[in-house]
Amino acid sequence: MSTAIEIILVDDDADLRRATQQTLELAGFAVRAFSNAAAMLSETTAETRGIVVTDIRMPGMDGLQLFSRLKAIDADLPVILITGHGDIQMAVQALQDGAYDFIAKPFAADRLVQSVRRAAEKRRLVLENRALRQMAESAGDDLPLIGQTPAMERLRATLRQIADTDVDVLVAGETGSGKEVVATLLHRWGRRRSGQFVALNCGALPETVIESELFGHEPGAFTGAQKKRIGRIEHAGGGTLFLDEIESMPLATQVKMLRVLEMREVMPLGTNEVRPIDLRVVAAAKVDLGDPSQRGSFREDLYFRLNVVTISIPPLRERRGDIPLLFSHFLHRAAQRFRRDVPDLPAFVHHHLMSHDWPGNVRELAHYAERTVLGLAEDAAAPIRDDTPPGLSLPDRMEHHEAALIRQALADNAGDVRRTIEALGIPRKTFYDKLQRHQISRTDYEA
Ligand SMILES: Nc1ncnc2c1ncn2[C@@H]1O[C@H](COP(=O)(O)OP(=O)(O)OP(=O)(O)O)[C@@H](O)[C@H]1O
Ligand SMILES: [Mg+2]
Structure with missing residues (x-):
């Protein structure tokens, strides 16, 4: 299983390199060893079926530089850093930047083998998923007719x-x-x-x-x-x-x-x-x-x-069951096209998907997916919350809303005048006039 994933080892120290290679081979891995980062880099592509184990301190390109170069080639390529004494700080930073693991020298063989095994399994899954996706894409070619209803x-x-x-x-x-x-x-x-x-x-x-x-x-x-x-x-x-x-x-x-x-x-x-x-x-x-x-x-x-x-x-509204699948397809396509991540969907997007009538059908849905990826989808369906007492005229209802908005702004800003005015975007004098008219007491909102 894990033998299909190759371990690419980079270390300038010949003795250590040999020892590490032996450890990994004994654990059943195929190892390809390099004495410097540049040589390894020249043989690496996004298709590389391996994971990388590299020393940090090396002449020329060091392990951290190698890591960031590899990240640009394939962000999903696991990189395990072997760190010397003074490098722990850097290694922790690298971990935050997406390195898979770091192992401090001197290390027990087990520690390395375990980490490598997990990284290899992760790599295997990533590659498998990619292959599946590619298969689905080429089978569905560039003009899919999506729908399972x-x-x-x-x-x-x-x-x-x-x-x-x-x-x-x-x-x-x-x-x-x-x-x-x-x-x-x-x-x-x-x-x-x-x-x-x-x-x-x-x-x-x-x-x-x-x-x-x-x-x-x-x-x-x-x-x-x-x-x-x-x-x-x-x-x-x-x-x-x-x-x-x-x-x-x-x-x-x-x-x-x-x-x-x-x-x-x-x-x-x-x-x-x-x-x-x-x-x-x-x-x-x-x-x-x-x-x-x-x-x-x-x-x-x-x-x-x-x-x-x-x-x-x-029409789409008569086969609503196809909406999630179509939307997901367009979402991924748009994310790829605009070089964005596929976003987590806000609740109102789900709501819109299920409640909207889609008079523009699949094309409208595709455009909505694009706007969603760009963060431009708006909660257009949100009804205006209106808690005014029934029977009031429009101007009275506006008054009511105005007072509610001012109270909300005061509450949000703990009664701070400057910030409340800023949030409401009105002049100070207007603000005080309105407080008076609506009989709002600012001090009620102070923390
Ligand atoms: N079942 C589907 N699966 C995937 N994409 C679809 C599907 N149906 C339509 N599309 C996409 O939606 C868009 C609109 O489709 P198409 O141009 O075929 O519609 P149309 O019926 O010809 O519209 P119009 O009458 O406005 O010309 C296109 O981008 C098309 O690729
Ligand atoms: Mg057409």
Whole structure:
């Protein structure tokens, strides 16, 4: 078990080095010994499977300098310091700075072996955890579809089932619910993954642009069309065309798109040429196109053509069980991105997670995680505490609150005028005026 973790020994004293190496080898450890810190350092990376045992007093780089250099390479690498007579103070400091242990010379073999054994076990766990995390990350790749609720399990199963078919898919879901993630996974999990994933946002482009973007054009097809242009439909040949916000597609374009879907051919603007195309279309809509009241000007025939398979992503508020997992994922991602530690979560964050409605769905949750990591999440849901007697007018309630705030500030500052004024941020005269008006006696608050 511990033999897999190597002990890296650094000591300039050849006799001591040999003796220590022997002690550790007798205890069953593999030892790699160095006579100076620089040589050892040059062979160390964050992947080093070892722990370090180093003497402090050495010519050149000493043990403490080595320790701080190692910390920069891998803060989780255990370092055990061997200290001489006068070094205890320094060693204690090093311990506070994160050294694993220090052992004062002369030491009993047992003392060293025990410390090394614990350090090796700790190292083994760290490395194991890292490996697990890496595995999870690479398996989930850069675009995970996180969620363990039955709804998400079903969604994943459906995606797997249809990814490899060529069927066109309509993805429906509220903003931020993961429509683009689903479209991308349909492409990546399917056999078209070697082709292009070409996305076009039908809501972002003016009507005049969208057609030449989609179908392409010949030079002179319209004013301003100087060069020939290959459309996105053709670009997606062999791959997937993702039509985002399809509900915003202009009516005239819808007619042409229907033809593309039915005939599997495209006619670039300004040509009579028909080119066969081989693509899968995935369309995304924020509204329920099946509902005539939401469909608006969207053509029913195009809807039926797209609706061969519809994947509906439920809004986050209908799968609240996924919130903790998603939040934890985004929290770790944000911590990494902003180079911060994952913070302990204040109670109001937990409360917000469980009580908020998440109209912006997963995207909103991801942003909330980022704000939390940056310490910017605020207790927005905190209701204003209002203990005013019922039936008072707003100005009277304000008065009531003002008096309460002043009393609180006085109590917090034990009646100290200067500090209370500072805390309230008001001039001295105003302060005394208010005391009088609210009949507050400052001396009541003196310690
Ligand atoms: N199940 C999920 N697991 C992990 N990340 C997710 C999941 N669902 C969505 N996300 C992330 O949330 C963000 C929003 O997702 P996406 O862009 O797919 O939403 P959308 O439905 O296309 O939104 P919009 O309608 O506003 O375009 C993205 O950063 C995406 O990676
Ligand atoms: Mg989107």
